[in-house]
Amino acid sequence: MGKYNFDEIIDRIHEEGSLSSKWSSNERMATMFLTDKLPEDRLCFFVADMDFRCAPPIIEAIKKVANHGIFGYSVVPDAYYNAVCRWMKDRFSLEVKAEQIRCYSGAHSAVVAAIQKLTKPGDGIIIPHPTYYYTNDVIPQGRYYASFQMKNDNGYYTFDWEAFEALCKNPQNTAVILQQPHNPTGRIWTEEEIKKITKICRDNNVLMICDDVHMDFPRNGNKIVPFINVVGPEGIVLITGLGKTFNLAGLHITNMIVQDEALLEKIGPVRAALSPFSTAACIAAYTECDEWVDELNAYLDESVNYVVDRLHNELPKLKVFRPEGTYILWMDFTDFGMTAEEINQKIAGEAHIGLSDGAGMFPPEGTIFRRMCVTSPKSVMKEAVDRLVKAFNA
Numbered sequence: 001m002g003k004y005n006f007d008e009i010i011d012r013i014h015e016e017g018s019l020s021s022k023w024s025s026n027e028r029m030a031t032m033f034l035t036d037k038l039p040e041d042r043l044c045f046f047v048a049d050m051d052f053r054c055a056p057p058i059i060e061a062i063k064k065v066a067n068h069g070i071f072g073y074s075v076v077p078d079a080y081y082n083a084v085c086r087w088m089k090d091r092f093s094l095e096v097k098a099e100q101i102r103c104y105s106g107a108h109s110a111v112v113a114a115i116q117k118l119t120k121p122g123d124g125i126i127i128p129h130p131t132y133y134y135t136n137d138v139i140p141q142g143r144y145y146a147s148f149q150m151k152n153d154n155g156y157y158t159f160d161w162e163a164f165e166a167l168c169k170n171p172q173n174t175a176v177i178l179q180q181p182h183n184p185t186g187r188i189w190t191e192e193e194i195k196k197i198t199k200i201c202r203d204n205n206v207l208m209i210c211d212d213v214h215m216d217f218p219r220n221g222n223k224i225v226p227f228i229n230v231v232g233p234e235g236i237v238l239i240t241g242l243g244k245t246f247n248l249a250g251l252h253i254t255n256m257i258v259q260d261e262a263l264l265e266k267i268g269p270v271r272a273a274l275s276p277f278s279t280a281a282c283i284a285a286y287t288e289c290d291e292w293v294d295e296l297n298a299y300l301d302e303s304v305n306y307v308v309d310r311l312h313n314e315l316p317k318l319k320v321f322r323p324e325g326t327y328i329l330w331m332d333f334t335d336f337g338m339t340a341e342e343i344n345q346k347i348a349g350e351a352h353i354g355l356s357d358g359a360g361m362f363p364p365e366g367t368i369f370r371r372m373c374v375t376s377p378k379s380v381m382k383e384a385v386d387r388l389v390k391a392f393n394a
C-alpha cells in the first residue's frame, strides 16, 4: 500500500461541503437516469473529475488561506510562475519562462481566449471527431465548427489525413483544437503523427490550440510528449493540466503556455483573476505533489486495466480501447444491435450507472457510444462492471 489512500469511499452525495455537480440531484441527473426519483445507489462516471481526496499539501495550502479569513483581491506571486515552470521542466523537459505563462479560470476559458485573440469572427475552427465538447467555445465567438471524422480501427483512432488536409487548405479555417492525450479516444499521438499534423498546419497557416489538460495521465508506462517538445513553439498554444491532474476543476484554474513571440504579443497581458484558493492550490500542487501524482497514476493503471480486462472478457461485444493516456474509456455498443434508447435503458435504467452519451462527441454515430471516466475507488469500479455485465448479459 502506498502513502495515499485512493480506496477511501467519500460520500459526495450527502457530505456537507461536497457541492459536487456529478453526484447532485438536479433535473439533468433525473433525465440521465430516466426517472423522476434518482436511484440512491447510482454510480456516476460521466464527468472528468475524480472521487479521490486532493493531495494533502493542497488541502493544507487552502486551509491556510481560509484561516487567514480575508479574501480580498489577491496577487499571483512569482512562486506561482516558478511552480508552473518547475513542473513543466521536471515532468515534461520543457523549459518555460514566467512571461510565457497566462493563467485562466479553466481550460474552456483558455480555449475561448485563444480563439478570440488569435482568430477572426467568421473563421472555421477545425475539430477532429470524436471530440470533447468545444461547441460553446467556438459558436458563441462567431466562429464555425469544421469537423472531420477520424478513422476508427477497432477503437484505435487515427487522423484521416486527406480530410484533415482538405480542411486546413480552406483559408477560412484558421485553427485546429488538438488534445494530447485525446479525450475521448485515449490516444497519445506518436511523434510521427505530431510531425505530420504540424506540417499540414504550418503549411496552411493553421493555429494549433493544444488542449492538453490530460497531459499528466499516461497509462501503463506510456510517455506523453507535448507538441511543442517535438516540433517547437511556432503556431502553438499549449493549455496544460492541473484541474484534471490534481482534481481541482472546481477551483477553475488553468495555465496557457505560449512560446511563439508573435502569438504571445497578440494574446497580450492577461489580468490573472484567480482566487487566492486557486493560486495557493496551484503552488502546492506543482511544488509538493509529484509523489501523489505518481501514486495516483499507478492506481489508475490498475483500475483502468481491471475495467478494460473484465469488459473484454465478460462483454466481448462491447468494443473498448485500452487508453494510452487519460482515465477515459470510449465504449462502442454497435455490436449489440440495440437502439440508443435500449442502451440507455440497460445502463441507466437497469444498472443505475451514469455514463456520457457519445451523441455530442461523435455525431452521427455517437448515439451508440458512451464515455466512462474511471475515476472512482476500485471497489466502486468493480461494482460498476458487475452491474454493466449483468445488464448486458441478461
Ligand SMILES: Cc1ncc(COP(=O)(O)O)c(C=O)c1O
Pocket (backbone or CB within 6 Å): 047, 048, 105, 106, 107, 108, 109, 132, 179, 183, 211, 213, 214, 243, 249, 252, 253, 254
Ligand atoms: C479535454 C478537455 N478540455 C477541457 C475540459 C474542461 O476543463 P475546464 O473545466 O478546466 O474548463 C475538459 C473537462 O473534462 C476536458 O476533458
